[in-house]
Amino acid sequence: MPRSRAQRKADTLALLRTEVDCWVASADEMENAHLVPLSHYWDGAALVLATPRSSPTATNLLRAGVARVGVGPTRDVVLVDGRVTEGLDDATADAHTEHTGFDARTEPGDYVYLRVTPTEIRAWREANELSGRLLKGVGGVGVRSCIRASCRPLRA
Numbered sequence: 001m002p003r004s005r006a007q008r009k010a011d012t013l014a015l016l017r018t019e020v021d022c023w024v025a026s027a028d029e030m031e032n033a034h035l036v037p038l039s040h041y042w043d044g045a046a047l048v049l050a051t052p053r054s055s056p057t058a059t060n061l062l063r064a065g066v067a068r069v070g071v072g073p074t075r076d077v078v079l080v081d082g083r084v085t086e087g088l089d090d091a092t093a094d095a096h097t098e099h100t101g102f103d104a105r106t107e108p109g110d111y112v113y114l115r116v117t118p119t120e121i122r123a124w125r126e127a128n129e130l131s132g133r134l135l136k137g138v139g140g141v142g143v144r145s146c147i148r149a150s151c152r153p154l155r156a
Contacts, residue, residue, distance in 0.1 A: 041096040
């Protein structure tokens with residue numbers, strides 16, 4: 001039996017808050033796909049990622065300004081499409097470090113923090129949840145993280 005929309009939203013928020021790893025998809029200027037695993041931190045409004053500035057991932061995401069991120073296992077997936085921006089404050093970098101166990105600020109080389117602010121969030125477990133998988137869409141409410149049905153911030 002598919003979960004209710006309210007249960008799916010609660011489960012999605014829990015997964016975003018507790019999972020550490022995600023898959024980040026991007027494409028280069030020739031539209032060649034690139035997929036890498038990265039650690040993330042959910043700050044209540046966006047996924048925060050850290051990667052070397054010279055990596056294909058950072059290059060692609062900063063050039064395109066958009067990302068697709070998959071969080072969770074195959075049978076409990078959250079798929080986030082969002083706008084990418086660079087940089088964040090020290091408190092958020094500290095929270096990223098605490099959540100992921102990785103402090104990009106102490107790594108050799110030039111790392112960049114990227115925020116992926118959702119424009120759409122989809123979540124499903126099995127085929128019986130495919131029809132209701134769109135939990136959040138931009139619609140007429142702007143980029144603010146919200147669930148289309150409630151138009152409230154995507155926070156607990």
